[in-house]
Amino acid sequence: MADIRTAATAAETDPTTAGWNGARSEPYGPRPRRIVSRRNIVVYGTLFVVAVYYLLPLYVMVVTSLKGMPEIRFGNIFAPPVEITFEPWVKAWAEACTGLNCDGLSRGFWNSVRITVPSVIASIAIASINGYALANWRFKGADTFFTILIIGAFIPYQVMLYPIVILLREMGLYGSIWGLVMVHSIFGMPILTLLFRNYFSSIPVELFKAARVDGAGFWGIYFKIMLPMSLPIFVVALIIQVTGIWNDFLFGVVYGRPDTYPMTVQLNNIVNSVQGVREYNVNMAATLLTGLVPLIIYFISGKLFVRGIAAGAVKG
Amino acid sequence: MSSVIVRDVSLSFGAVEVLKSLNLEIGKGEFLVLLGPSGCGKSTLLNCIAGLLDVTAGQIHINGKNVTWEEPKDRGIGMVFQSYALYPQMSVAGNLSFGLKNARLPKAEIAERVARAASILQIEPLLARRPAELSGGQRQRVAIGRALVRDVEVFLFDEPLSNLDAKLRGELRVEIKRLHQKLGNTMVYVTHDQIEAMTLADRIAVMKGGVIQQLDTPQEIYSRPVNRFVAGFIGSPGMNFFEGSIETNSAPVFKSGDISVDLSRYDFAGPGPEGRQVELGLRPEHVVLGHGADEMPVTAEVEVEIIEPMGSDTLVWTRYGGESLTVRAETDKVPRPGERVLVGFDPGRASIFDATHGERL
Amino acid sequence: MQAQTRRPTRLFRNLSAKIASIPMILTALVIFAGGTIWTVVYSFTNSRLLPRLNFVGIEQYERLWSSTRWMISIQNLFIYGICMLIFSLVIGFILAALLDQKIRFENTFRSIFLYPFALSFIVTGLVWQWLLNPDFGLQQVVRDLGWTSFSFDPLYNTNIVIFGILIAALWQGTGLVMCLMLAGLRGIDEDIWKAARVDGIPMWKTYIFIVIPMMRGVLITSLVLIASGIVKVYDLVVAQTGGGPGIASEVPAKYVYDMMFQAQNLGQGFAASTMMLLSVLIVLIPWAYLEFGRRRHG
Secondary structure, rough: OHHHHHHHHHHHHHHHHHHHHHHOOOOOOOOOOOOOOOHHHHHHHHHHHHHHHHHEEEEEHHHHHHHHHHHHHHHHOOOOOOOOOHHHHHHHHOOOOOOOOOOHHHHHHHHHHHHHHHHHHHHHHHHHHHHHHHOOOOOHHHHHHHHHHHHHHHHHHHHHHHHHHHHHHHOOEEOOOOHHHHHHHHHHHHHHHHHHHHHHOOHHHHHHHHHHHHOOHHHHHHHHHHHOOOOOHHHHHHHEEEEEEHHHHHHHHHHHHHHOOOHHHHHHHHHHOOOOOOOOHHHHHHHHHHHHHHHHHHHHHHHHHHHHHHHHHHOO | EEEEEEEEEEEOOEEEEEEEEEEEEEEOOOEEEOOOOOOOOOHHHHHHHHHOOOOOEEEEEEEEEEEOOOOHHHEEEEOOOEEEEEOOOOOOHHHHHHHHHOOOOOHHHHHHHHHHHHHOOOOOOOOOOOOOOOHHHHHHHHHHHHHHOOOOOEEEEEEOOOOOOOOHHHHHHEEEEHHHHOOOEEEEEEOHHHHHHHOOOOEEEEEEEEEEEEEEEEHHHHHOOOHHHHHHHHHOOOOOOEEEEEEEOOOHHHHHHHHEEEEEOOOOOOOOOOEEEEEEEEEEHHEEEEEHHHOEEEEEEEEEEEEOOOOOOOEEEEEEEEEEEEEEEHHHHHHHHEEEEEEEEHHOOOEEEOOOOOOOO | OOOOOOOOOOOHHHHHHHHHHHHHHHHHHHHHHHHHHHHHHHOOOOOOOOOOEEEEHHHHHHHHHHOOOHHHHHHHHHHHHHHHHHHHHHHHHHHHHHOOOOOOOOHHHHHHHHHHHHHHHHHHHHHHHHHOOOOOHHHHHHHHHHOOOOOOHHHHHHOHHHHHHHHHHHHHHHHHHHHHHHHHHHHHHHHHHHHHHHHEEEEEEHHHHHHHOOOOHHHHHHHHHHHHHHOOOOOOHHHHOOOOOOOOOOOOHHHHHHHHOOOOOOOHHHHHHHHHHHHHHHHHHHHHHHHHHHHHOO
C-alpha cells in the first residue's frame, strides 16, 4: 500500500531520523520510522473514535444495569455505578412484568432455548441435504426450485405471514413451539441451502466421482464423504442459525402465544409495557440478558462468524 | 475380443455437442490413450465410459456387457483422477477399502486385496497415514491402488500425472507402464501431454471437437498424421508448415514463392494432387543442418535467426521461402545467428495437407 | 452387434436426491410461490377478521393509499432507506479501508465494529431508546456539561424520529457492510496496489478510480443485503418507538402486522404487503435482468 511513500515524508519531517541520516555518509538511508507518522495518527485516531462510539451502548447497558434507580435518576448515564447492585438482574430474570405475567425473562429464555435447539438442527439438516443434492445430484428442475427459494429470500416475510398462519392452524401447530420450529426451518432454508450448495460445489467433483465408482450412493456419499469434510461449514451454519433464530422477533410474535413467546418478545413486552414505573436498570439488565447469548456466540466464534457473513453473502 | 466398445456415442449439454456420434473399440489388454487439447471431449468420453455422465445417444459395452445405463460401480471399472480424489478423512487403508466395503465384501477378502495392492504399489508403510500426510507421488499411488483393489478388467485414468512435477511425472509414467505389463488390464488413459501419450500407448486416439481425428499407433501418428490438426498437435517443437501449391510436369512439384520441392519421392494417398493449394509439413528433426545436408534430395541455404539450446540438442530458427523453419541440430555443430548455413531434407518424410480441408494427401 | 438397451425412465434416476429435496420443493412451491400468490389474490378481497374470497377490485389499495398512516410509513421508509444505503455504504467502506491499512489490532477493531450485528433489533432498539432518552440520555448529559439549551431528542420529536431509528440501525448494521467491503478489498490483487504505487497514483485516487470499480460484486451484494433489510425493518421500530410519537415513525412492515393481527383488517394487510412485494420486485427485477442477462451474453 502507500506505506513507503508516507513513510518517506515522515522521514523528511522527523528531525531525529534526518539528523541521523546526515551524520552518516553511506549511500543508504535509515529505515523510516513508521509508528508515529501523521497517517497513523489519522488512521488509529479515527478507528479509536469509531470504536468508542460502537462500544458506548454496551457500556451504558452494563453500567445502567448495575445501578439502583435513585442513582439513575440523579446521575449521568455514562457514570460508572457508585454502588454496584445485582438486584436489577435478579428482577429482570425472575420478577419483571409483561402486563400478562410477572415471572420475568426466564420464561422467554427457556422458550427461546426450546425453539432454537430443534430449529437449528432441523434447518441445518434440511439445508445441508438440499445443498448437497443441488451441488452433486442435479436432477431436472432442481435449479428451478432453488431459484424460487432464493427469490423467496428477498420477498418480504409479511407477504407470507398469513398463509403460514392458515397452514399452521390446519396442522394444529399454530401457537406451539413446533410451529415456530417449522417456520424457522422454512425461512432458514434459502440462505443455508445457498451456503451449503456453494460449499459442496467447492469440494472437488472428482472426489464425488471417485466415491461413485467406489459404489457409494446418495446417502453413503453424504454421510461418509461430504459430512466429515464439512465440519467448518456446519459450524458456520450453526452460528448463523443460533443467532438468527435467537434474535427473531417477528415470527415469535406472530406464530407464538404468550406462553410460547421467545425471549425477544418477552423482553419487548417487559420494557415497553405501559404499566407501572419504568425501571431503567431492570430494563437494561433484561436487554443485556437477551443479548448475552448471541454476544457469547459472537465472541467465542470470532473468525467463523465473519466467515459466515462472508460465505452467506459474498457468493449470493 | 474387445474390452470396451463405444458405439455412436453422442453427448450434448443443452445446445453444446461435446461428443459427436463417436465410435471406438478397445482391445483386451490394450493401452489406449485419448489425447487432445483441453475441451476436445477426451475427459468427457472417459466419464461416459465410467458412467459418471449419462450419454445422450449411443451404447457403451464393457467386457461384452451393455453398461450404457449401469451405475459406475457395476461396470467393472476402476478410475484414477487428476486431483487424486482421495477421501481426506480416511486413512490410506480406508481409502483403498471404501469401495470394497460398499460392495459388502467379507472382511478377510478386503484385507487380502488391500495388502496385495499395497505390495504391488509399494505403499505398505503408508497404510495408516492420512492423504494430507502423503507427497504428491504417494497420493497418486494410493489413487491407483484404489482402482487396483477393485479387481476390475478396465482401468480409466483421467490425466493422472498432470498435477505432479516433471521429474515425478517421468517416474510414475514408467511405473504405470510397468503396472500395465504386469497386470495386462485394459487401460484407457486421458492426457494432453503428448510425451505421455507416445511413451505409454499401444494406440493413441487424437481428439478434437468431440471427434476422434486419428486412431493409430504412436509411430504412425507421428510419421503419417492424417490431417493438419494432428500434424500440428503432435511433436514438440511443432512441425514446420509451408503454404503453396502443387504443379505437375513430369512429377509433382511443390511451389511456394521462389522455392520448389520435387515430390516424386512423396507417397501420395490419392491421385490428382495437381493444382491444389496445399500445406507442406516438415518435422524439425527431419531437416538436416550442416554436415550431411548436401546429401539430401532437397537442399537450401538459409540464414540463422535464433538458436535455442535445449541441452541434448539445439533448436535453430531460420527462414525458408519466407516462412519460419525450425531445425533440430546436434549441440556440437551449432551455427551462430546471422550465419548462412545449408539445410537439407527428404520430401519422402514430409507431410502434405490440403489447404482447405486439412486432410493428408 | 450386441443388443441395445433403452434409456431407463427419467423419473427414477437420482431418486434419493429427489426424495431428499422434497422439503425444499414444498417450501419453494407451497410457501414461497403459493403463499405469495395467495396473499396477492386475497388483497383484492374485502377480508376482515377471516380471509374470504369476496372480490372488491382495487378497493383495498385505494383505501391504503388514502390512509395517512400508510403515507407516513412510505415516507419514513423512503427517508430511512436512502440514508441507510448511503451512510452504511460510505461508513462501511471507510472503516474497511482503514482496517485494510495493515494496522495493528485489526481483529480487535473488527470485533468491536461487528458485534452489534450479532444483537437483535429488539436489543438494539431498546439500548438506543435508553441512550436517546431526553431525561437521562445523551441530551441530559450534554446539558449537565453546561450547554443547557442543547436539544437532541429524536425519539420524542415527530420531525426527526426516523433519524433516531436510523442511528440505531447504522450502529447495528454498518459492521456487516464493513466486513463485506473488507473481504472485497482483500480480494483485490496486491499487484494492483504495486502498479498504482509505481505509477505514483495517490492512495485516494487509487481507491476511487481503480479499487471501487473492481469491487463491483461486493458492492452489489452489500446493496442487495442493505436494501432487503430496509424493506423488512420492523422489530427495531417496535422496540425503539412503537411507531410513535403518535404515528410519526410507522413503517410498512408494521402497518401490515397491525392490520393483520391487531386491527382485524386482513384485506388492508394483504394489500399493504403486496405493495411491499411490489417495491422489492421493482428493485430486484432490473438487477436480476442486468446480472443474469449479462452473464448469458458472456
